[in-house]
Amino acid sequence: GESVGLHLPTLSVQEGDNSIINCAYSNSASDYFIWYKQESGKGPQFIIDIRSNMDKRQGQRVTVLLNKTVKHLSLQIAATQPGDSAVYFCAENPPSYQKVTFGTGTKLQVIP
């Protein structure tokens, strides 16, 4: 929602440029990761996921990169559009039915 967007790190990108949003995760045992997009006033929306046996996965205009060595995820959005303006956050899922942990997010602002 709107109040969640406050106090977040913000990435401002020109329309048409590529965006890279980063996320550090905490549990080295996590083996499944998801990126969510949350538009103002709406619930989070699944974008793309990746399992730990992969280091890259591509979707439509989005790519997720996973670096397990440094516990880092990134979301790349190609040709960023005004509709991409939102808060993006990652989630990590450890094995053995441990609970999903969500990051606090990054606000992406697309400049027309």
Next chain:
Amino acid sequence: DAGITQSPRHKVTETGTPVTLRCHQTENHRYMYWYRQDPGHGLRLIHYSYGVKDTDKGEVSDGYSVSRSKTEDFLLTLESATSSQTSVYFCAISEARDRVGYTFGSGTRLTVV
């Protein structure tokens, strides 16, 4: 959001009153979750359910209770609302216990005055 509805969307209530939020799904998913979202925090799990009458506590369950008498409905009750429970509440569903993405509802913005 398709297949999952939260009600009400907004509510203002007084300190000390009980409040019930409803989550309704039409996806027939077994797993349902209640989260709260606050500035500076990621989504935090309040309670979850793995099936009818099968619920458990999450990381921030104090002051909250849940019930699931039907697959499609998951109710969150604030037994005696406090100002610290002012938040945006999200319900989520999933078709498996883990390693799947969640589908979230549109949220309920609750203000306790």
